[in-house]
Amino acid sequence: MNIFWDNIVGHKHNIDELRLLCSEDMVPHSMLFCGIDGIGKQMVAKAMAAAILCHSPHDGIPCGECASCKALLSDIHPDFFQLVPDETGNSPIIKIETIRDMQDKIARLPILSKQRVVIINDAQTMNEAAANCLLKTIEEPGGQIYFILITNSVMALLDTIISRCMRKDFAGLSREEVAMILSSKGVTGERANYLAGFADGSVYQAMLLNDETGVALQQAAIRFFSACAEKRLDMEMVWTEGASLGRYEKKQLRQWFSFFIMVIRDQLIIYNGSDVPLYNQGDASRLTGYTGQLSQLQLMSLLKLAREYQGRLRFSVSPRLMMESFIVKAKDVCNGGI
Structure with a gap:
């Protein structure tokens, strides 16, 4: 202690x-x-x-x-x-x-x-x-x-x-502070800096990404955003994605929502031409390609929806049913039904 x-x-x-x-x-x-x-x-x-x-x-x-x-x-x-x-x-x-x-x-x-x-x-x-x-x-x-x-x-x-x-x-830690703590925990310098970029000020969040499950969740969040931007969300994806994400524990789903929120935040930064560093630096070109496919109002609606459902995880009995509900509402937002 x-x-x-x-x-x-x-x-x-x-x-x-x-x-x-x-x-x-x-x-x-x-x-x-x-x-x-x-x-x-x-x-x-x-x-x-x-x-x-x-x-x-x-x-x-x-x-x-x-x-x-x-x-x-x-x-x-x-x-x-x-x-x-x-x-x-x-x-x-x-x-x-x-x-x-x-x-x-x-x-x-x-x-x-x-x-x-x-x-x-x-x-x-x-x-x-x-x-x-x-x-x-x-x-x-x-x-x-x-x-x-x-x-x-x-x-x-x-x-x-x-x-x-x-x-x-207590505010979130700076990227440098998170990287310093990760290094003290044995995470190598380059890896520590990479993880700190996704940490959003939290060492806990950075450590969750430092395994295969964390990487899978981050990539799943980007793939889901791609489906949103490309208007590929349909009822078949509601069931398949709902089943795929529903197998995770609640703490892992909270992490998925955090990653998804980061992707939306990056897209808003790109949309507005800001020079603020992106969380998903490695996927910057991919995200830039989606610019304009979702309006700023749609992005903000997705952001609000993701935060709402991330909070609901505290009370949801069935993660799968909750994720299916989230995907249905995300589909409506992306198809113009804000």
């Missing part, structure tokens, strides 16, 4: 502000870290937890030598808790039982530090019962307890929880 601010790439402004809160003993009891997956929010939260729990912090920096820091480094700190979604069902979910179990544990006196820290990963996956149960604890924490909620979808949280947390928004 990382406990040091210096090991985190990017987010300097947020880190400086959080360190200042720690150094001046002004940390709020509830914080909300918002941003896309794979940009380091959890690393920042853990470094924050280390600074709060450390016995001898200096200017908001954990010492790394005390019993608390050593326990965190070994992942055995008795006053540090992490909640993660249960992924055994159709969709990841944090259930009320998980929140109640945490509440029972934090009701006891701290063991190693004077404070306790609870990190809730993917807080947006809490069901309504779990969220309402957590709300009561946030409103009346009872002692030196600090909560850090991490989410990629702040709108999925209860307004009452959002209003009781200090919110920090």
